[in-house]
Amino acid sequence: MKNFEFLFTAWMVVWAAFFAYEVSVARRISQVRKEIESLKQQLNAL
């Protein structure tokens, strides 16, 4: 297949971009959830 490397790179870019973005959002959600828990504990302690 001629120019297959361009097709393969484009295909990998699409997958990698969506996958990396989903992982980054999931990480940020878990960090914010932890922050919410600690803030709730602080609020209850007051």
Added chain:
Amino acid sequence: MRLRGALTILIAGLMFFAGYAALFIAPDEKTMHAVQRIFYFHLPSWIAMFSAMCVVFYANVAFLTTRQRKFDALAVSGVEVGVLCCTIGLITGPLWARPVWGIWWTWDARLTTTFILWILYVSYLLLRGLLEDPEKKASLSAIFGIFAFLDVPLVYLSNRLWRTQHPQPVIAGGSNSGLDPLMGKVLLLCVVAVFCVMVLAYIDRYRLELLRNEVDELRFAIESRNTAAASVSGAAARKVS
């Protein structure tokens, strides 16, 4: 949570099938051959980007008229997902252009307006990072978002209004436009797959923004209680003295 997992697997499966169809089922294009198959993910990423930016525009207008923070959350989530789709389009485009045109990039009307669009929405995200006050941040970014949206129709119309290196539209173009029926079906499948991924990412990012709003509210509540406690203890100290 189980439903969310099932949905992710379903959409990943749809993406795999769309990829398989784009690589093995779609007919070979006569002049460009294999590299033309980039089209099946290049065009859907732009359709996903345009859809996200239309929601952002609606959310920006809705925020300025109602002042509800959920619209600000909807807008910033859409910009982030839209920038992701725009970045994919801006990377897959040159990867297609290099073997076909012999160059990675040219400053024609379509490519230039698209690059400006990417810069505008990246600036939107940077602007939000610079502002501390949530109300000011939401208002200014809504105004900036409406201004940035002016470039969206310009990008869409650029290769219809001016002569560009970028090809003329193959769908909804002139009388010479159109696709092979099988190519059209595979393209439709890829559009649905990429659109579903975009919606999934959008929903997750929106959830994150709502959680961040909750953090702001909790911080405000702690600050209010601390201030109230400090004023009570100050008053008690004055009474004793």
